[in-house]
Amino acid sequence: MRLAELSRRSGVATATIKYYLREGLLPPGRQVNTTTAEYDETHLRRLRLVRAMIQVGRLPVATVREVLGHVDDDSLGRTIRLGAALWALPQVPEPDEDDEFVRAAHREAEELLDRLGWSNAKLLTSISPAYRSLVVAVAAFRRLGYDRDTELLASYAKLMHETAKLDLDFVETHPSEAEKVETAVLGAVLTEPMLGALRRLAQEEESARRYGFE
Amino acid sequence: MRLAELSRRSGVATATIKYYLREGLLPPGRQVNTTTAEYDETHLRRLRLVRAMIQVGRLPVATVREVLGHVDDDSLGRTIRLGAALWALPQVPEPDEDDEFVRAAHREAEELLDRLGWSNAKLLTSISPAYRSLVVAVAAFRRLGYDRDTELLASYAKLMHETAKLDLDFVETHPSEAEKVETAVLGAVLTEPMLGALRRLAQEEESARRYGFE
DNA sequence: GGTGTTTGGATAGTGCCGTTATCCAATAAG
DNA sequence: CTTATTGGATAACGGCACTATCCAAACACC
Numbered sequence: 001m002r003l004a005e006l007s008r009r010s011g012v013a014t015a016t017i018k019y020y021l022r023e024g025l026l027p028p029g030r031q032v033n034t035t036t037a038e039y040d041e042t043h044l045r046r047l048r049l050v051r052a053m054i055q056v057g058r059l060p061v062a063t064v065r066e067v068l069g070h071v072d073d074d075s076l077g078r079t080i081r082l083g084a085a086l087w088a089l090p091q092v093p094e095p096d097e098d099d100e101f102v103r104a105a106h107r108e109a110e111e112l113l114d115r116l117g118w119s120n121a122k123l124l125t126s127i128s129p130a131y132r133s134l135v136v137a138v139a140a141f142r143r144l145g146y147d148r149d150t151e152l153l154a155s156y157a158k159l160m161h162e163t164a165k166l167d168l169d170f171v172e173t174h175p176s177e178a179e180k181v182e183t184a185v186l187g188a189v190l191t192e193p194m195l196g197a198l199r200r201l202a203q204e205e206e207s208a209r210r211y212g213f214e
Numbered sequence: 215m216r217l218a219e220l221s222r223r224s225g226v227a228t229a230t231i232k233y234y235l236r237e238g239l240l241p242p243g244r245q246v247n248t249t250t251a252e253y254d255e256t257h258l259r260r261l262r263l264v265r266a267m268i269q270v271g272r273l274p275v276a277t278v279r280e281v282l283g284h285v286d287d288d289s290l291g292r293t294i295r296l297g298a299a300l301w302a303l304p305q306v307p308e309p310d311e312d313d314e315f316v317r318a319a320h321r322e323a324e325e326l327l328d329r330l331g332w333s334n335a336k337l338l339t340s341i342s343p344a345y346r347s348l349v350v351a352v353a354a355f356r357r358l359g360y361d362r363d364t365e366l367l368a369s370y371a372k373l374m375h376e377t378a379k380l381d382l383d384f385v386e387t388h389p390s391e392a393e394k395v396e397t398a399v400l401g402a403v404l405t406e407p408m409l410g411a412l413r414r415l416a417q418e419e420e421s422a423r424r425y426g427f428e
Numbered sequence: 429g430g431t432g433t434t435t436g437g438a439t440a441g442t443g444c445c446g447t448t449a450t451c452c453a454a455t456a457a458g
Numbered sequence: 459c460t461t462a463t464t465g466g467a468t469a470a471c472g473g474c475a476c477t478a479t480c481c482a483a484a485c486a487c488c
Contacts, residue, residue: 003435011310015477018436035435035483045358052354054475055307061475079425086414092407093269096225113415120422121415130414137408140266144259144400155380156405157412162373164416168424170366186358188414191370193306194351195413196406198371200300200344201327201335202378203402208334210382211293217464229448232465249454249464268446275446 001039003029010047017047024065025050049186057189063088067189071181078181085185092133105139108150116157167191215253217243224261231261238279239264263400271403277302281403285395292395299399306347319353322364330371381405 007014020026026046029037050068053059059067070076070085095102109131113122125131138153171184221228234240240260243251264282267273273281284290284299309316323345327336339345352367385398 013477016475019476022437029436031436033435033484035437036485037436048357052358056351056354079421086417089414092411118415118419121419124418128415128418130411130418133407133411134415137270137404137411140270140404141400141408143262144266146397146400149384152380152384156377156409157416159373159376159380160409160412161416161420163370163413164420166366166369166373167413167417168420170363183360186355186360188417190351190354192410193347194355195370195374195409197344197347197351198374199377199381199409200303200402201332201342201348202371202375203300203381204338204342204344205332205335206375206378206382207293227448230446233447236466243465245465247455247464249466250456251465 001044002036003039006039006043006047009044010051012047012051020047020050020061023061025061025068049182052186053189056193058193059089059189060091063091067185071185082181082184085181086188087129089129089188092129092136095132095136095139099139101139101143102135104142105135108138108142108153109134112150112153112157115154116161163195215258216250217253220253220257220261223258224265226261226265234261234264234275237275239275239282263396266400267403270407272407273303273403274305277305281399285399296395296398299395300402301343303343303402306343306350309346309350309353313353315353315357316349318356319349322352322356322367323348326364326367326371329368330375377409 001009003014003017006012007017010017017026021028026043029039029043031037050064053064053067054061066088067085070081070088073081073084076084095105097103110122110125113119113125121128121131141147167184167187170187171180174180174183215223217228217231220226221231224231231240235242240257243253243257245251264278267278267281268275280302281299284295284302287295287298290298309319311317324336324339327333327339335342335345355361381398381401384401385394388394388397
């Protein structure tokens with residue numbers, strides 16, 4: 001399959017595919033001669049993956065490149081590769097450690113992990129981007145005056161733990177060993193907006209049940 | 215309080231505050247004379263809210279303006295205002311209704327709502343942006359070959375229903391009637407990244423429990 | 429075997445967006 | 459009086475995701 005067909009089958013403009021090739025999101029096709037390259041089904045699949053990450057997962061192109069770089073890195077073990085790929089994701093602005101709300105959020109987050117018994121996660125607080133994101137979000141809440149709901153935070157955390165179990169089950173039940181890392185990354189990237197959509201639908205449903213349509 | 219102090223107290227550059235004023239994200243201060251305007255605590259709070267929505271919630275400026283416009287609209291009842299504000303949020307690209315995966319995702323989503331008994335949400339499928347987002351996400355998954363997990367989808371949905379109940383409880387227990395809409399919007403915008411962070415922490419925890427650090 | 433089309437590669441341009449910088453005359457502060 | 463700061467208007471900036479334009483080489487068709 002050549003560029004034009006790849007474009008037609010994926011619905012992505014040829015100019016955009018060239019851009020992705022340049023940016024290293026898509027591996028080059030098999031070079032037949034100076035002006036011809038041959039693509040196959042793996043290119044099509046990868047292209048769909050890239051598009052899903054960008055359009056549905058809202059990842060910047062540079063992040064997609066980084067994530068896929070880890071996924072493709074055969075020199076590392078699967079677990080490490082997956083960890084590296086997931087840690088490339090979040091992209092919350094660095095918290096200002098001098099800010100009083102940020103420091104309070106740190107204390108609150110650590111307390112939360114203790115209380116939940118997430119001892120493994122606790123070991124990662126100094127380096128995990130997920131932990132940093134949590135601190136930034138909690139600090140933003142506190143800065144706006146919402147400070148009487150540590151209970152609520154723990155409830156949310158427990159629900160997310162259930163979600164995480166489903167995430168890992170999904171990866172486990174998936175057959176192909178080679179695709180496991182990709183599946184895990186995809187799960188992390190694509191289910192986020194999916195969960196967001198389900199949550200808002202649930203809010204609409206629950207709100208209608210409680211208050212009617214008014 | 216004048217511009218410089220507002221800037222100092224919020225940590226936002228004066229040029230940026232001027233930009234927000236121009237864009238209508240921040241109401242103008244009380245005009246003392248041609249070259250002086252006086253701001254108060256409500257401006258500071260609103261500014262923090264705007265910053266949180268943009269930096270933590272990753273909302274585009276135009277969306278923030280739209281959302282706040284609904285929040286401030288006194289001509290509507292609270293429920294309507296909240297609904298309008300929340301519907302201004304999502305911003306997933308329109309699904310291509312001719313695409314076979316999109317049509318399949320529609321069927322699957324409707325089936326899911328039936329099965330969950332979300333009869334109220336079902337009434338909104340043609341208009342709710344949350345429903346559209348769900349369809350786009352499911353279609354992306356199916357397009358990549360993951361098609362044996364309707365069970366999983368239902369499990370996620372149930373967890374999100376629990377989350378939604380917490381969301382609504384939080385708004386209910388909050389005192390000030392005037393702030394209820396704002397609280398609800400804030401919850402929708404800021405808890406999304408917070409839940410994402412908690413979920414990834416939970417994944418790290420659960421993964422370490424199951425497989426160790428390897 | 430000539431002719432019009434398509435190829436990949438390189439480079440430049442486009443449009444949007446959040447922010448920042450520059451000027452300005454009027455006014456406040458010391 | 460002097461100096462700094464104010465709000466307002468406008469322009470400039472830097473990043474990002476594409477998109478368009480050129481090109482010569484190679485194919486596809488009759």
